[in-house]
Amino acid sequence: MPKTIFINLPVADVAKATAFYEALGFKMNPAFSNESASAMGWSDTIHIMLLDRAFYATFTDKQIIDAKTHSGALLCLSFDSKEAVDDIHSRAATAGGRETRAIEDKSFMYGGAFEDLDGHGWETVWMDAGASTDGATLAHDAA
Known part of the structure; x- marks a missing residue:
């Protein structure tokens, strides 16, 4: 597997954030997306995860x-x-x-x-x- 980066971003509204990134040319991967998260591909090795702020909080104990x-x-x-x-x-x-x-x-x-x-x-x-x-x-x- 090539080295890949996944950037996780907390967002207020997953649907609106998804539409924004789609407008930039990112492609949503429905297999890893739902109402709490949207997997967005920029290239074969660069991806962002748009995470609802509450869901993002489950990955860290730090203040968002x-x-x-x-x-x-x-x-x-x-x-x-x-x-x-x-x-x-x-x-x-x-x-x-x-x-x-x-x-x-x-x-x-x-x-x-x-x-x-x-x-x-x-x-x-x-x-x-x-x-x-x-x-x-x-x-x-x-x-």
Whole structure:
């Protein structure tokens, strides 16, 4: 099995969150979805689980943050082109998301940030990794 990441996000309304992510191009897997959780695939190895806040609470004894007022993680999606970055920002806005950082073009890197209906932040990036030989510079500029 390839290394896979499952990102679990607490959401106020599973159905509305599912519709938002479907509008971005994520695919819902009905075999692992119900009224309390929605399994959403981005690729063969990247998935998010949209979990009702009460259900999410069964996995942790910590207080669940309100992502609209607190940051708990910085998540980033990469794209194959600048046009794909523009497209996902447009889809996010149309589906009710909020742009939190306008798209910037730094020649070798292009991207911005938006948040979903529950305030979970998503960075976007297209990068020409061959344009820079300094990985530290790329990592810093991506943040």
